[in-house]
Amino acid sequence: MLRILGRNNSxxxxxxxxxxxxxxxxxxxxxxxGAFANTKDKYYLSLNPNSRVPSIIEDDFTLWESNAIVRYxxxxxxxxxxxxxxxxxxxxxxxxxDWLQTTVLPPIxxxxxxxxxxxxxxxxLAAIEAARENMIPIWRILxxxxxxxxxxxxxxxxMADIAIAINCYRWLTLIEDRPxxxxxxxxxxxxxxxxxxxxxVLDIPLT
Numbered sequence: 001m002l003r004i005l006g007r008n009n010s011x012x013x014x015x016x017x018x019x020x021x022x023x024x025x026x027x028x029x030x031x032x033x034g035a036f037a038n039t040k041d042k043y044y045l046s047l048n049p050n051s052r053v054p055s056i057i058e059d060d061f062t063l064w065e066s067n068a069i070v071r072y073x074x075x076x077x078x079x080x081x082x083x084x085x086x087x088x089x090x091x092x093x094x095x096x097x098d099w100l101q102t103t104v105l106p107p108i109x110x111x112x113x114x115x116x117x118x119x120x121x122x123x124x125l126a127a128i129e130a131a132r133e134n135m136i137p138i139w140r141i142l143x144x145x146x147x148x149x150x151x152x153x154x155x156x157x158x159m160a161d162i163a164i165a166i167n168c169y170r171w172l173t174l175i176e177d178r179p180x181x182x183x184x185x186x187x188x189x190x191x192x193x194x195x196x197x198x199x200x201v202l203d204i205p206l207t
Contacts, residue, residue: 001026001027001028002020002025002026002027002028002056002057002058003027003028003029003030003056003057003058004016004017004020004027004028004029004030004054004055004056005029005030005032005044005047005048005053005054005055005056005057006029006030006031006032006033006053006054006055007031007032007033007034007035007036007053008029008031008200008204009034009204009205009206009207010033010034010053010054011166011167011170012052012053012054012066013029013033013053013054013066014166014200014201014204015066015067015069015070015162015163015166016054016056016066016069016070016073017029017200018162018166018196018197018199018200018201019070019073019074019082019159019162020073021195021196021199021200022082022157022162022194022196023073023074023077023078023082025073025077032044032053032054032055033052033053034053039051039052039053047062047064048062048064050064052064054066054069056069066163067097067098067100067101067163070097070159070162070163071083071094071097071159074158074159074162081156081158082156082157082158082159082162083158083159084153084158089153092153092160093152093153093158093159093160094159094160096145096152096160096163096164097159097160097163097164099141099164100163100164100167103138104135104138104164104167105167107131107132107134107135107138108131108135108167108170108171110127110128110130110131111128111131111132111135111170111171111174111175112170112174112206114127114128114131115128115174116174116206116207117207132175132177132178135171135175136178136179139168139171139181139184140181142164142168142184143181143182143183143184144183146183146184146186146187147183148183149183149187150187150190151187151190152164152187157191157194161187161191165188165191165197165201166201168184168188168191169188169191169192169201169202170206172185172188173206174206
């Protein structure tokens with residue numbers, strides 16, 4: 001059985017647990033990281049030298065980096081569907097996953113850490129505001145992509161949606177002062193209505 005090592009309130013772990021629920025992949029999750037303070041233990045470092053979550057173990061195969069895990073599981077359990085079979089379509093989905101890492105994560109991390117993991121008296125409001133402003137044109141890129149589409153790749157959920165949606169949830173939940181982006185908001189509503197997303201993301205408090 002697939003083992004998922006990582007705490008359930010990590011957005012990167014949630015990508016994996018949400019995907020496993022969507023694809024009905026049997027798994028067991030074990031608490032690592034954050035308050036559990038065990039990712040620097042010798043055992044965990046032997047699996048993932050970066051001391052981060054998640055890692056997965058499947059038989060004698062170990063893999064870390066959440067997007068790599070999502071790609072692997074989609075290719076193994078949903079080839080031709082959540083992992084597109086056409087090389088160009090696959091590259092298209094893949095680039096949106098990289099876009100999350102290179103473009104979305106830097107400012108959304110400032111917002112999340114500033115508003116969720118920093119006591120109010122210690123918050124750098126100028127940095128949070130700058131990140132909010134930086135995020136607006138970034139999310140407009142996705143809003144434009146989603147115009148006329150139900151999901152990033154068209155009419156079905158794909159590995160690209162799995163990678164990005166959790167951070168969109170954080171944006172829409174934490175930032176009230178934001179312009180309307182109808183296509184993005186409609187896409188998020190479709191994601192939020194999925195039972196697997198509710199179970200593995202929405203029902204877990206932002207901490």
